[in-house]
């Protein structure tokens with residue numbers, strides 16, 4: 001019995017070979033751990049003639065740190081990332097987010113690049129081919145109507161990767177390889193608010209590295225999910241906070257699972273300067289900012305309103321904990 | 333490039349401790365290769381892909397899902413299935429603990445559970461209950477209610493494997 005339609009696998013050893021392999025076929029797809037793409041292929045979503053396995057490229061491996069910051073290869077697995085004590089000490093949210101992905105076997109195979117380029121998710125999309133066909137397909141793939149927002153013209157499937165928000169609060173840059181060579185851009189600029197086209201990558205482009213600048217902010221990540229042992233986030237929140245002289249000097253909040261892209265919260269400047277033993281009114285303002293900017297739709301089994309509120313609650317909880325720790329450090 | 337799709341090629345890897353040559357096309361899942369071509373039906377197919385852990389095998393000693401892995405990508409690696417654990421008539425300590433603690437009922441999830449637990453015990457010979465639960469987090473069981481499984485892994489801790 002064959003579960004998948006035939007395809008060939010290319011195993012480039014260098015970035016240049018991978019770029020060249022992608023130009024040989026329009027239907028080629030990049031693959032790393034396959035824990036997202038193989039599931040979709042099994043569901044009849046996409047029919048590549050060639051899969052280009054990026055994991056044989058040495059330049060895509062390794063985590064290294066210098067004074068300027070930390071660089072993470074796109075083919076580093078989530079298990080490697082979660083087990084990196086030096087990284088956890090510098091960027092706690094990143095290690096926490098990596099450890100919160102799926103179950104151990106997903107983290108052994110799943111990579112940083114695959115997690116950042118994860119397809120968006122929706123209860124009408126992550127289904128077998130016969131299920132989707134019986135339901136008339138949908139706007140995101142093969143169909144014309146969105147079952148979540150039938151009068152709308154775009155897909156609201158949610159970006160549900162755990163790593164992106166943790167990297168966003170640490171101001172990550174990504175390095176991208178393609179026919180034009182290597183380029184770097186802010187991770188935030190990789191994404192667009194469109195569930196059917198959420199990645200701003202040109203054909204033949206792939207991620208090679210993630211670069212985290214040195215950062216003295218403390219950070220944390222938390223996610224709400226249906227089953228604690230193994231699940232995508234219904235909402236996942238990363239917060240990074242830095243205190244100076246007893247005041248909140250920097251605050252970054254990023255959210256996954258609620259929008260078609262990971263969302264870097266705007267307007268947090270208004271919360272700076274407050275005494276670091278933050279009060280209920282400050283947390284209330286933070287919660288309002290989150291509730292206003294997240295746009296959960298009925299793409300999961302749980303109600304959108306729940307995801308909106310849980311995102312705000314997680315942001316408040318993490319910010320309160322980080323601020324509390326900074327406040328104690330200041331008092332000591 | 334297109335004309336080579338679906339053409340089997342020889343892939344060499346270790347399978348349960350022995351060198352193994354597989355004649356297999358690139359798109360064939362490790363799960364299908366093991367069950368349909370290698371005759372190793374201990375590795376189970378329990379879901380549509382990635383959700384249940386019944387297909388858990390070890391690759392280079394780490395837990396991996398055979399239903400999301402291609403046989404092709406195993407080339408040069410060390411693959412272990414439930415058939416490589418213990419021997420007929422001689423259960424491993426972990427298998428004996430599953431047996432004695434009633435950690436197995438219908439048995440469908442058991443190969444995956446044993447492989448996930450085996451991976452844990454090789455990495456951490458003395459796991460606490462939280463570590464056991466985390467290691468088995470991706471393995472579904474519809475019979476036991478998990479308690480007996482966790483007790484079984486606990487029992488196997490400290491016994492020579």
Ligand SMILES: Cc1cc2nc3c(=O)[nH]c(=O)nc-3n(C[C@H](O)[C@H](O)[C@H](O)COP(=O)(O)OP(=O)(O)OC[C@H]3O[C@@H](n4cnc5c(N)ncnc54)[C@H](O)[C@@H]3O)c2cc1C
Nearest residue numbers: 032033034035036037102110111113114161162207231382
């Ligand atoms: C049951 C289950 C539970 C899961 N739970 C979670 C969860 O809780 N949180 C979570 O975040 N994820 C979860 N996942 C999804 C997945 O396991 C992870 O996101 C993983 O990190 C994906 O990485 P990968 O290397 O396996 O990706 P792949 O499947 O190899 O690739 C995913 C996508 O990214 C593209 N891609 C891969 N590498 C690159 C690159 N370097 N540059 C450009 N594009 C690239 C591929 O073309 C593909 O479109 C779960 C999956 C399953 C099956």
Ligand code: SF4
Nearest residue numbers: 122138146147155156
């Ligand atoms: S949000 Fe609409 S278009 Fe997008 S996957 Fe769901 S049903 Fe399809």
Ligand code: FES
Nearest residue numbers: 378384385387399
């Ligand atoms: S069959 Fe592999 S996870 Fe279910």
Ligand code: FES
Nearest residue numbers: 437438473474475
């Ligand atoms: S014993 Fe039946 S599924 Fe676990």
